[in-house]
Amino acid sequence: MPLVEIADLKVSFSQYGGQIDAVRGVSFSINEGESLGIVGESGSGKSVSCAALLRLLPATANISATSLKLDGIDVLTANKEDLARLRGRTAAMIFQDPMTAFDPVFTIGHQIAETIQAHRKLSKRDALTEAEQLLLRVEIKNARDILNYYPHQLSGGMLQRAMIAMALSCRPKVLIADEPTTALDVTIQAQILQLIKKVQAEFGMALIMITHDLGVIAETVDRVLVMYNGEVMEQGPVQQIFDAPQHDYTKRLLASLHTSFEPSRDDDTAAAPALELRNIAKTYRVKRRKGFATTHSDFHAVRPVDIVLPRNKIVGLVGESGSGKTTTGMMAMRLTEPTAGQILVDGADITKLGSDDLKSFRRRMQIVFQDSYSALDPMMTLSQIVAEPLNIHGIGTSRQQTEKALDWIERVGLPRNFGNRYSHELSGGQRQRVAIARALILGPSVLVADEPTSALDVTVKAQIIGLLKELQAEMGLSMLFISHDLSTVKSLTDSVVVMYRGRVVEQAPTAQIFANPQHPYTRALLEAIPAANPRYKRERTFLGAEAIAAQTPRFTVIQTGLAPNATPQLVTIAPGHRVEAIVTT
C-alpha cells in the first residue's frame, strides 16, 4: 500500500465573480522512503495539492478526489483525532519562509516541545530534552541556548534548521518540504538541502520536495512530477526528466538552466568608465542601551571599496544578504549617502552634487528593484508609471509622454493595451518588465539592477535576463547587476565582483571567476550552486566564517610586488583579476 495516494485531485477556490481551478485532476502516489519532487512555477498548484493532503486549505477551497489517502486514512472524511494524527505524526511539513513560520511570542524550545506533547504523553521537561536532541541532529551546535531563543533572535538558516527539527519531532513517515530554501541565501540553501537529504536517510522518511527550481530537484529527489496550470505535465525518474524531457514546458524549464553567454561588444577602453566608485564606504552608528547609559558603536555596512563599471559592460555584484551589495548599489545611485569616498559617472564626480544638479543628473542613472510589487504605485496605470520620469524631467507634452510610454511597454514585451492596467493585474515577471521600461525610458547610460530576478520563477527569470541583455546591447547601457546567486550572473555579466561582509574579496572577468576562483568565499559560493543535472550532484563541505578567514589566500612579495602585510588586501593576480589576500615575504 503506498504511503500517499492521490487520484484525480481537484481543488477550486470560490471567489467573487466565480471559481478559480487551482488543481485540475492530479494523481500521484509515494511509497515509504521514496523521494518525489514536484516542480512548477507559482500558481501551478503544487503547494495547493500538498496542503490539500493535510487539509490545510482555507474554507473557501472546494476539494474533490476519487482518492486522497495518507497512510491508509481517507483525508477527506478524517475526523478530528485522525487529522491530529495525520498532521505532524504521519506527515510533517517545512515551509518556505522560516521567519514567518514560527510564532514570534514563544521560544523555539516551547514550539518544538508543544509539537511533541501534542502527539505523545510526555512531561514538558522530557519534551524539552528531546527538543534539544533534535536540534543537535539538525547540526545546531549550541542547542541548549537555542531552546530559549525567540524566533527573531535567529537567522533564516538557523530557523529553517529548527523548523526541520520540529518537523522531525514525531518521526513522520513523510516529510513535505514546500520551497524550503527559496527565502535563503545560496550557500545556506545548499546546506539546508544537504541536511534534508541526511535526515531523510536517517529517519527513513518519504520526501515530497516542492520547488520551482530544477537545481533543487536535481540535488534531492529520485522521481519528479512536473506541474503546470494545475495539471501534471509529466512524471518519471529524475534522470529521465533531465535527459529526455517529453513535454514542452519541461524543456523550457531545462533550457533556463543552460543559458549561453555572449560578452558585451567592445567599446574603446580609453574612455572614462561609466561608473566608478572610489573608496566608497558606509558606516552606521549603532545605539546600544543599558539602563540610562547609551553607548555607540560603528557598524561597517560597506568598508571602503573600489568598483569600476566600464562603459557598455555588465558587472555583477555578488554576495550573501548582509554583504553590503545593495548598500553599494544604493550609494552608486546616491539614494543612500556614502560615509566616505567618491562616485564618478563618466568621469564626473557626483558625490557632492546639490539636489537640483542631482535631479538633472538622474536622467543618466536609473535603478530597478527586487520587489516589483512595492516598486510600482498601485494607484497609477502602467502608462502613467512608465511616463512619470518624462513628466518629472519635463520632456515632451503629456500626449508625447504617454505615446513614448506605450512604445516602451511594447518594447519590454508587453501588449500596448496594458497601458490602462494597474500593477496588481500583472504577474511578477510582467511587473518587472514595467519597472525596466520605467528605468530605461529616459535613456540612461548606467542601470543599477538590484536583484531584479530573485523573486521570479525560473522560466520568467530567464526571460527577464534575456530582455536586460538585449536592451543593454541595443542601448549601449552599462549595468551593475546585483545578485546573491552566482549562477544567475554567469549568463549575463562580463565581470563579477564578490562582496563578503562589506568588503570586496574577489573580482575578475566572469569566465575567470568560474574557472579559477581564488578566495575561499568565492569558492563557497560556486560550491553552493545546485547541480544542473542529477548526474553531477555531490557531497559538499561547507565553510564557516572562521574557516573562510583562515583560508585567505597568501601570495609572496615576488608574486605581487607589494609590501608584506598581515592584514588581507586586494592583490592583482592576473589582468582584471584581483583577490583579497595576505602578502608574505
Place this chain on the structure above:
Amino acid sequence: MLGYILRRLVSVAFTFIVVSLIIFFMMHAIPGGPFDANDMPVSAAVREKLMANLGLDQPLWVQYTRYMWGVLHFDFGVPYQSPGESVTQLLSRAWLPSLVLGGLGVLIGAPLGILLGMAAALNRNTWIDYFASTLATLGLTIPVFVTSMLLILVFAVWLNWLPASGWGKPERWILPIIAYALIPLATYARYTRSAMLDTLNRQFVTVLRAKGLSERRIVFQHVLRNSAIPLVTVFLPMFIGTATGSIFVEAMFRVPGLGAYFVSSIQTRDYPLEMALMLMITFMYCIAYLLSDIVYALINPRIRVGGAE
C-alpha cells in the same frame, strides 16, 4: 527590562509636566479674569488686594511653581463655585458616581466586546460575524445620547421597568451603565475582530495546524497571545479614557458626576477646579500609557529580549 521601565517612567513624568505647563499657560491666555468688572464689580483697591491675596499679581512662572507645589501635596486650592470646600473635597464627592458609571460600564462592556470580537473572527462570514459587526457598527455610529434616549423610551416609558433618571438606588444605575457600556463594547469588538483575523491569516497559524495542534490550543494559546500585542496599546488607554466618565450619559440620566463640573468650571472661570480636572485626566492617561507600554513589553519578546544575537 528595568532600564526600559525607568526610561518610560522618565518620559511619562516629562509628558505630565509639559501638559501641565500647556494647560496652565493656556488658561491664563484666555482673556479676562475672575475679577472682571462684569462678573464681580469691586473697586480697584479691593481688586488689587484680592489679587495679591490669591497670589495672582505674581509672575506666571511663580504662580505655576506654587501651584504645582500644592498639587504635589494634593492641594488644588478652593473652587470658586463652592468656596466652602476644597477642590479635593469637591472632586472626591463628585467622583464617585462617575467612577461607578464609567468603571462598571467598561468592566461590563470591554470583556463582552472582546468575546464578541473573538466569536466574530473565529466564525468569519457566518451569522455570528454579521451580528457582531452590525452591533459594533451601530454602537460606534449612533451617538450615545440617542441610544440613551432609546433606552429611556423603551425601558422606562413603554415597559416601565426601570426609572428614567437619577442616581442613588442601584436600579437607577442600570440604564446609564448599559448606555455607557455600549461604547467600549462596540470599540473593543471591532478591534478584537480585526486583530484576531490578522493573526489567523499569518503563516505560523498554518504551521501550527500542520503540526497537529488542536484548534482550541491554536486559538487560545497562540492566536490570542499574538492578537493581544497590538490590542494592549489601544485598550489600556481607552479603558482609562472611558473610566473618567461620559458627560453625555451623565447629562442624559442626570447623574451627579464630574461631567457637569467640566462645563461649569469653564463657564465660571473656575481656574482651580478646571486645572484639577485637567491634571487628573492627564495623570490617568499618563499612567495608562505607562502601564500599556509595560504590558506590551512583557508580552512582546522583541522588546523584552531585544534584538538579534
